[in-house]
Amino acid sequence: MTNDMLLQILAAFLFTMGMLVVLLRRDTIMILLGIELLLNAANLSLVAFSNSMAMVEGQIQVFFVITIAAAESAIGLSIVVNLYRNFGSIKTGSATNLKG
Amino acid sequence: METTNSYLPLLILISPLIGFLCNGVLLPLAYKGFAKTSANVAGGVATFFIGISFIVGCMSFFQLMTQGNENPYLLTYCFEWFNFGGLHIPFELKIDKLSGILVLIISGIGTLIHLYSTSYMHDDECVGRYFSYLNLFCFNMLLLVMGNNLALLFFGWEGVGLCSYLLIGFWYTDSLKADAGKKAFIVNRIGDLGFLIGMFLLFRELGTLNFSEINAMVKSPEVIARLAPSISFICLSLFVGATGKSAQIPLFVWLPDAMSGPTPVSALIHAATMVTAGVYMIARMSPVFDLSELALSVIAHTGAITALFAGSIAIAQTDIKKVLAYSTVSQLGFMFLACGVGAYQTAVFHLMTHAFFKALLFLGSGSVIHACSGEQDMTKMGALKKYLPHTHLTMLIGSLAISGIPFFSGFFSKDEILYSTIALPGGVSYLFIVGVLTACLTAFYTGRMMSLTFYGNERMSHDVKHHLHESPFLMTFPLYVLAGLAALGGFLGVPHLMGDYLGHMPHVLSTWLDPVVPARHLPLTGVKIPLHEGVVMVGSSIFAIFFYFLGVKIFTKVMFLKDVIGGAGFHKVLENKYYIDEIYDAAIVIPLKKISAFSGNIIDKVMVDGTVNGLGRGIRRVSSGLRVLQTGDIQSYGLMMMGGLLIVVFIIFKVLV
Amino acid sequence: MSIVIIILSVICAILAATMLFAKNPITSALCLLGVLLMTAGIYGMIGEHLIATIQLVVYAGAIMVLFIFSIMLLNLDKESHDHSKKPAVFYTATALGLVLFGLIVYGINQHFTYKFSTRAMGQFSTEVVQQLGGNSKVLSHALFSQFYVSFEVISLALLIAIVGAVVLAKRKID
Numbered sequence: 001m002t003n004d005m006l007l008q009i010l011a012a013f014l015f016t017m018g019m020l021v022v023l024l025r026r027d028t029i030m031i032l033l034g035i036e037l038l039l040n041a042a043n044l045s046l047v048a049f050s051n052s053m054a055m056v057e058g059q060i061q062v063f064f065v066i067t068i069a070a071a072e073s074a075i076g077l078s079i080v081v082n083l084y085r086n087f088g089s090i091k092t093g094s095a096t097n098l099k100g
Numbered sequence: 101m102e103t104t105n106s107y108l109p110l111l112i113l114i115s116p117l118i119g120f121l122c123n124g125v126l127l128p129l130a131y132k133g134f135a136k137t138s139a140n141v142a143g144g145v146a147t148f149f150i151g152i153s154f155i156v157g158c159m160s161f162f163q164l165m166t167q168g169n170e171n172p173y174l175l176t177y178c179f180e181w182f183n184f185g186g187l188h189i190p191f192e193l194k195i196d197k198l199s200g201i202l203v204l205i206i207s208g209i210g211t212l213i214h215l216y217s218t219s220y221m222h223d224d225e226c227v228g229r230y231f232s233y234l235n236l237f238c239f240n241m242l243l244l245v246m247g248n249n250l251a252l253l254f255f256g257w258e259g260v261g262l263c264s265y266l267l268i269g270f271w272y273t274d275s276l277k278a279d280a281g282k283k284a285f286i287v288n289r290i291g292d293l294g295f296l297i298g299m300f301l302l303f304r305e306l307g308t309l310n311f312s313e314i315n316a317m318v319k320s321p322e323v324i325a326r327l328a329p330s331i332s333f334i335c336l337s338l339f340v341g342a343t344g345k346s347a348q349i350p351l352f353v354w355l356p357d358a359m360s361g362p363t364p365v366s367a368l369i370h371a372a373t374m375v376t377a378g379v380y381m382i383a384r385m386s387p388v389f390d391l392s393e394l395a396l397s398v399i400a401h402t403g404a405i406t407a408l409f410a411g412s413i414a415i416a417q418t419d420i421k422k423v424l425a426y427s428t429v430s431q432l433g434f435m436f437l438a439c440g441v442g443a444y445q446t447a448v449f450h451l452m453t454h455a456f457f458k459a460l461l462f463l464g465s466g467s468v469i470h471a472c473s474g475e476q477d478m479t480k481m482g483a484l485k486k487y488l489p490h491t492h493l494t495m496l497i498g499s500l501a502i503s504g505i506p507f508f509s510g511f512f513s514k515d516e517i518l519y520s521t522i523a524l525p526g527g528v529s530y531l532f533i534v535g536v537l538t539a540c541l542t543a544f545y546t547g548r549m550m551s552l553t554f555y556g557n558e559r560m561s562h563d564v565k566h567h568l569h570e571s572p573f574l575m576t577f578p579l580y581v582l583a584g585l586a587a588l589g590g591f592l593g594v595p596h597l598m599g600d601y602l603g604h605m606p607h608v609l610s611t612w613l614d615p616v617v618p619a620r621h622l623p624l625t626g627v628k629i630p631l632h633e634g635v636v637m638v639g640s641s642i643f644a645i646f647f648y649f650l651g652v653k654i655f656t657k658v659m660f661l662k663d664v665i666g667g668a669g670f671h672k673v674l675e676n677k678y679y680i681d682e683i684y685d686a687a688i689v690i691p692l693k694k695i696s697a698f699s700g701n702i703i704d705k706v707m708v709d710g711t712v713n714g715l716g717r718g719i720r721r722v723s724s725g726l727r728v729l730q731t732g733d734i735q736s737y738g739l740m741m742m743g744g745l746l747i748v749v750f751i752i753f754k755v756l757v
Numbered sequence: 758m759s760i761v762i763i764i765l766s767v768i769c770a771i772l773a774a775t776m777l778f779a780k781n782p783i784t785s786a787l788c789l790l791g792v793l794l795m796t797a798g799i800y801g802m803i804g805e806h807l808i809a810t811i812q813l814v815v816y817a818g819a820i821m822v823l824f825i826f827s828i829m830l831l832n833l834d835k836e837s838h839d840h841s842k843k844p845a846v847f848y849t850a851t852a853l854g855l856v857l858f859g860l861i862v863y864g865i866n867q868h869f870t871y872k873f874s875t876r877a878m879g880q881f882s883t884e885v886v887q888q889l890g891g892n893s894k895v896l897s898h899a900l901f902s903q904f905y906v907s908f909e910v911i912s913l914a915l916l917i918a919i920v921g922a923v924v925l926a927k928r929k930i931d
Contacts, residue, residue, distance in 0.1 A: 003762060005869045007799065010766045012861040014792065016854045017773040021785075023738050023850045029782055029828060033789050036820065037773065043812075044796055051803050055879030056899045059808050060907075063900065066815050067911045071918030073820050077827045078922040084831050092734050739846060742853050749857065753864050 007048035014041035028083060028090045032076045039069045106174040108160040109193035109246050112153045112203060116210075116238040119149030124232035137228030143218025146231035150214050150238050154207035161200050171196065171615035175248070186307055192248040194311075198448065198616040201609075202245040202380060205455050209372045210238045212578035216463055217364040219574035220470060230270060230362065237263035241373050245380060250299050250309040253381065257295065257345065260374045261288045267369060268361040280357035287354040291344015298337030301330060302388070315387045324391060335388065335395030339402075342378025347429050348436060349406045353680055355429055359421040363466030366421060371428050371458035376451045379435045383444045383617050390442065400440020400521075404534040407433030409678070411541035415548065415661060416674035419476050420465045423549050427502065428458055430538060434517055437535060441528075443520035444617045449593045449609050450517055453509035456589045457501035460582035464495035467571040467579065468553060472564050478552040479659050480561065485554040487568040492554050494579040499550050501586040503543035504644040509590030511641065514539055516593065519636045536640065543644045547651020548661075556656040595633060762802050769795035782828050790821045804883060807893040 018041055021034030043062045050058020080090055087094045122145050123137075131137045164172045173196035181191040195203060214234060221227050240263055244256025261284075269281025303309055305327055306317055317323050327334075342348070347355035358370050369375070382389055382399070389395060410429035417423045431454050438447035469476055471488055485492045501508035504515065518539065521532040558565065570576070593609045654664055662671040673679065729736070769792050776788035793816045800809035881895060889895050900908055 002869070003759065003803065004873070005865060006762065006766055007803075008865045008869075009862055010769060010799075012858055012865065013770050014773050015861070016858040017777050019742060019857065020850055020854045021777050023735050023742065023854075024777070024847060025785075026735075027782060027833065029824070029831070029833070030785060033776070033782075033785055033824065036816075036824075037776070037789060037792065040793060040796055040816070044799070047800060047805055047808055048803070050879075051805060053876055053879050054882040054885075056881050056896055057879075059805060059896050060899055060904050062808055063811060063896075064907065064911050066811055067915055070815060070820055071915050073823060074918050074922040075925065077823060078925040080827065081831070082925055082928070090831065090833070096732070736846065739850055739853070742850070742857070746853060746857055746860070749860050749864075753860065753867075 004048055004052045008045060011041045011045035011048065014038075014044065026091050026093070028080050028092060029077075031092070032073060032080065035076075036069060036073065039065055105177055106160070106163075107176060108156055108163070109174055109195050110176040110178060111156045112160065112195075112207065113193060113239065113242050113246060115149045115152040115156070116235040116242065119146050119235035120232050120239060122146075122149070122232075123228050123235060127228050131228075134226050134228045139222045139224070139227040140218065142228045142231045143214065143221070146235050147211060147214040147218060149235060150207060150210045153238065153242065154204070154211045157200075157203045157207045160195050161204060164195065164197060164200050173197075181251070187303070187309075189249060189251045189309065191252065192310075193243075193246040193252075194248040195246060196616050197612055198380075198383060199245045201448065201452060201612075203242060205452060206238065206241050206245065206373050209455055209459050209582070210234075210241075210368060212581055213364045213368045213372075213459065213463070216367075216466070216575050216578045217362070219572050220364055220466055221362060224362075226270075230267075233263055233266045233270070234365070234368070237267065237369060237374070241377075244377055248311060250302070250311070250314075253384075254295065254299060257341075257377060257381075258292065260369070260377065261285065261292070261345070264288075264358065264369050264374055267365040268358045270361055270365070274360075277360040280354075280360040284354040284358050287351050288344045291341045291351050294337045294339070294344070295341025298334050298339075298341065301334045301337065305330060305334070311384055314385065318387045318391060327391060331388070332392040332394045335392040336398060338381065338385070339378075339395060339399055342381055342436075343402065344378075346375050346378030346432050346436070348378070348402050348433060349409065352406060352410065352429050353684060356422055356425040356677070359419070359425045363421065363462060363469060366425070367459045367462030367466065370425065371462050372455040375428060375432055376435070376455065379432070379439060379447050379451050382436075382439045383448050386439075386444045386617050389439070396440050396442065398440070399436050400528070400531055403433040403436025403438075403440055404531045404538075405433070406430070407437060407538040408534050408541070409433075411538045411545065413674055413677050414545040415541065416671055418479050418659070418675075420468065420478050420481075420549065420553060421462075421476055423478075423545060424458070424461055424465060427461075427542065427545065428454075430542060431458065431502070434514065434535070434538070437531060438517045438520055441520050441524045441531070443517065443524060445610050445613045446513065446516045446520050448613060448617065450513035452592075452609075453501070453513040453586070453589050456582055457498045457508075457510055457586040460494060460498035460579060460586050461502065463575070463579055463582065464491050464498060467491040467575055468495075470571055470575070471568050472560060473567050475560065475564055478549065480559055480564070481553050482556045482559040483554070484568070488554075488570050490570055490576040490579065494576070494583040495554070496550065497583040497587050499546045500648070501590075503546045503648045504539055504640060505543075505648060506641045506645075507590070509586050509588070511644070512590035512593050512595070515637050515640055516595065518640055519595075519633055522636075523633075536643065539640055540643050540647045543647035544651040547648040547653075548655045551652045551655035552659065555652065595637070598637070759802060762799055765795045765798045765802070769799070782833050783825065786821065786825050786828055789824075790817055793817045793821065804886075804892060806891070807896045810893075 015038060018034045018037030021037060022031050025031060025034065043065055046058040046062050046065075050056070050061075083095060084090050123142050127137045127142060127145065128134050160174050163174060173194055175195075176193040178191040178193065181189045183189065214231070217230070217234065221230050224230060237260060240256045240259025242256075244253055244260060247253045247256055265281045265285040267281075268284050269278045272278045272281070299309065302314065306314055306323070308314060308317070318327065340351075344351045355370060355375065359366055361370075389399075407430045410426040410433060414423050414426035414430065417426060431450070435447045435450050435454070438444070438450060468481065468484060468488065468491060471484070471491070472481060475481070497508070501510040504511045518532060518535045521535050522529055560568075591608075593607050595607065654661070658664055660671060662668045676682075729740070731737075772788045772791040772795065776785045776792065779785045779788060793812060797809045797812040797817065800806075800812060881889075886892055886895050889898075
């Protein structure tokens with residue numbers, strides 16, 4: 001098992017964990033955290049591959065992804081704050097105004 | 101002289117239509133309702149318009165006589181009825197020598213019966229409706245005989261069927277009578293299907309429906325060759341139509357039931373005119389029928405069997421109108437027998453004489469029924485001679501005519517038919533024997549009817565006896581006119597053999613019809629076989645006289661033949677018309693109902709409804725199962741998404757790795 | 758295979774698992790922070806210094822602080838254990854996750870066994886990068902020359918996100 005392979009498996013593990021966090025946790029803020037974990041897993045995979053293949057595109061990509069992650073978390077957190085203000089809770093099931 | 105557009109046929113046709121519109125539309129409007137229409141006015145209007153038809157019919161008949169060329173005719177081209185593809189149907193009326201006779205019969209007897217009805221239906225509630233139907237019938241019947249192509253004939257054919265249905269069920273509040281109307285209509289439908297098939301096939305083969313064109317075409321050898329495979333089928337299909345309309349086996353069952361209509365209707369429609377439409381159609385298309393030996397043989401046998409069959413039923417009936425109805429079926433069988441052996445002229449001759457004496461008998465029976473306060477059962481009559489002298493006299497003439505007593509009209513025509521069955525190439529000797537048997541039966545049951553009605557003991561109830569009265573002049577007048585025709589009408593067709601002895605009276609009708617319906621009757625075309633004809637004539641006269649007076653004699657004392665010679669079981673069979681209705685019921689109606697019930701209950705309710713409902717129920721079940729997935733919970737959706745993602749990843753690995 | 762990387766990887770995996778099962782959001786957030794730090798360490802170990810730095814500064818420094826700040830601001834309680842409410846969902850998700858992980862590992866294994874040796878190599882091998890002045894210089898050069906349009910667009914997106922966040926946080930939903 002090489003370094004690259006180890007990193008890829010780690011990325012896969014992180015991705016799975018992030019996925020499970022998104023699916024199982026009931027707080028919206030936890031879901032956002034899960035998404036960060038997912039992005040991080042993707043970043044790790046990209047950087048590892050790009051590094052082993054002697055390229056820079058992967059790193060550039062990761063740079064952008066981090067930026068997007070920042071933007072996303074800013075928006076997401078403001079939504080969460082708004083949700084809390086309006087419903088008094090940030091559970092996924094709490095926003096039921098549109099439920100038929 | 102070539103006739104161009106003559107307006108006489110159109111006038112004949114239009115006049116009863118106007119009468120129908122007057123009685124059907126104008127008078128009810130004027131009187132505010134059918135029921136309020138005055139009987140005299142309605143009857144007067146109807147009689148007036150059909151009378152115009154008769155007068156114009158006479159005029160056109162004289163015009164035909166004076167035209168003097170070989171095959172004179174009057175033609176009215178009205179308008180293009182329809183025209184598409186190769187089908188070109190003009191609304192064209194034509195009176196030639198054949199239809200001229202029928203126009204006279206229809207409008208003449210029609211006028212008499214209208215006159216009679218004015219008195220007979222005087223007390224009925226819906227007399228306006230009655231006369232409008234009657235006029236509509238005359239219109240359709242005239243269209244039937246004057247239409248110059250099969251499509252117009254079929255138009256009239258259906259029209260008379262409709263009017264027959266309307267008039268049989270005229271007293272529709274009685275469900276039995278309404279059912280009789282429906283029966284007539286439905287049985288006729290079956291026949292009409294055959295007629296339509298025959299018509300379509302004929303059109304496919306010849307490309308035209310015009311009678312003169314058809315009859316001209318089938319004379320050319322190549323057309324005969326082309327028609328050879330299908331001609332029997334065409335003729336038999338047309339004959340199926342004729343059996344329906346003219347009440348032959350197997351479709352005769354409606355005619356006896358049709359007697360539930362008013363008696364003048366029975367006289368006009370179910371004796372004199374409509375039921376002979378089949379005979380007219382075959383005579384009109386005789387060159388076509390001549391091409392198929394098979395079809396002619398079938399027609400002859402059907403006619404003979406029907407004649408015998410219906411004649412035997414008539415012996416056991418007690419209802420005076422039923423006797424006459426079966427007698428009509430029997431006589432129509434005679435006409436078809438004549439057609440089948442190729443003696444079309446003779447068939448038309450018998451059609452004419454039959455129209456006279458059968459209309460007379462029906463009107464006479466109507467008079468009797470009228471006198472007996474609506475009683476139709478002959479076992480409750482008897483000895484009416486002294487109460488109804490006029491009716492008795494005229495009906496006597498009619499019964500002598502139908503029995504074939506010498507020198508009355510029926511004698512000539514029936515004798516000619518009997519002779520045709522052995523003398524013609526298509527004739528068969530056993531058909532002759534059947535014919536003779538039937539003739540004897542005819543004389544016998546007619547004698548019985550007369551005896552039960554007019555002679556013997558008085559059997560009517562006290563009330564009825566109290567009200568007995570001779571019918572008014574308006575009813576006896578048509579009886580006398582028809583009696584005259586029934587007595588003398590036969591002299592239009594005096595056989596050559598007899599004509600020689602009587603100072604050479606030619607066979608007028610035969611000579612008249614020759615250009616339209618060529619004769620195949622050997623003696624009529626001049627080749628004489630004196631012995632045969634003489635034997636037939638003398639023999640049939642003796643038989644007729646013997647059986648007629650036997651019938652009269654026996655039944656002055658008893659009511660049924662079984663009382664004299666036994667055979668109660670057979671009598672029961674006869675009385676119940678050989679259980680034909682029951683057999684049809686069991687063979688056709690009940691299975692049909694069962695199939696309907698099966699398709700209604702099993703196929704429709706279980707299979708069709710089950711499929712549709714099951715589909716709906718299944719979708720609802722699946723949906724309510726799937727509804728659980730629609731939680732509104734975003735993470736459940738995410739889970740599903742992940743499932744989908746897994747599948748995608750799996751596929752990618754399958755492809756890539 | 759460097760022993761440091763293995764250690765970092767193991768810690769990283771443990772922290773990620775802890776993050777999933779921790780009840781307190783703060784714990785989870787701190788675990789995620791740990792994961793990010795470990796990842797940054799791994800980046801550094803394999804020579805991606807610029808990315809490691811950005812990971813530290815932006816992710817761990819800015820984003821995670823923002824998260825923790827939010828959690829503390831909202832004063833979240835311990836999350837009630839609602840896995841137990843829907844055990845079916847929990848087991849299904851876990852099973853699916855395991856299958857997914859297994860699949861990816863299988864794919865990685867296949868890739869490294871059969872395809873990795875024949876991969877197309879880029880021009881920026883470790884030696885070349887050393888020659889060109891190091892990882893940061895190479896990346897920055899690519900970023901501001903080859904990818905400068907993307908860079909500008911991404912900066913715009915970030916700006917919009919900030920404006921949007923402000924608007925969202927200010928408005929009250931009716």
